[in-house]
Amino acid sequence: MKHGKAEARQDAEDLLFNPLLLSYGGQLREYLEERRGDRSKRIAACVERLLEKHDAHIAGLETPKNLVELRPSNDQRRTAAMKDHERNRDIQRLARERSIFGDLFTTQNLLYGRKTFSIIHGTGGETHPNISELSEFSYSMELPRLSVIDPVGFNEMLTIFRAMQRRSS
Numbered sequence: 001m002k003h004g005k006a007e008a009r010q011d012a013e014d015l016l017f018n019p020l021l022l023s024y025g026g027q028l029r030e031y032l033e034e035r036r037g038d039r040s041k042r043i044a045a046c047v048e049r050l051l052e053k054h055d056a057h058i059a060g061l062e063t064p065k066n067l068v069e070l071r072p073s074n075d076q077r078r079t080a081a082m083k084d085h086e087r088n089r090d091i092q093r094l095a096r097e098r099s100i101f102g103d104l105f106t107t108q109n110l111l112y113g114r115k116t117f118s119i120i121h122g123t124g125g126e127t128h129p130n131i132s133e134l135s136e137f138s139y140s141m142e143l144p145r146l147s148v149i150d151p152v153g154f155n156e157m158l159t160i161f162r163a164m165q166r167r168s169s
Helices: 006-023 027-034 041-066 074-098 151-163
Strands: 115-121 127-133
Touching: 006 027, 006 041, 006 151, 027 041
Parallel strands: none
Antiparallel strands: 115 127
16 A cells, blocks of 8 residues: 555555455454554555445445344244254254264363362272362454355355466566
C-alpha cells in the first residue's frame, strides 16, 4: 500500500476486503482498527475505506433478521435443537469408539469441582493419594463467514486462487 503502484494498491485493497475482511472480520478487523491512525496517509485512507465498507456490509447482513418470515417457530427451534443434540452425541460416541486413545487411556467425566482426587496403586501394593488442581483450557478459531453465506462461491474463489500462477515483477 505504501510504495506500490496505484493498480496494485487497488487490487490489494479489493483482496483485503473480499475475501479476507468479509470472511475473517474478527482478528483482521482488530488489526485494521489498530492501523487506523497510521502515519502513512495511503495506509490510513485504505484502512478507513475498508472499515467503512465492512460496516456497510455488516449492516446489510443485519437487515433481514427483522423479517418475520425468517424466524422459525418455537417448535421448529426445539426440533432442530434436539436433532443437533442427538447428532452431536452420536458423533462424540463414534469418535470415542474409533479413537486410538480410547484404548490407551481411561475416561472420567467430571461434573463439577476445582480438584480431582484419585488413588494411585504403585508397585508392591502401595497406594498414594493424588490431588490435581483443575485449570481452564480454551482455544479459539475464526471460521470464514463467506463459507456460511455463500459456500459455493467461496469454494470457487479459493479454487481459483489456488490455481492462479504468481506473477513475477
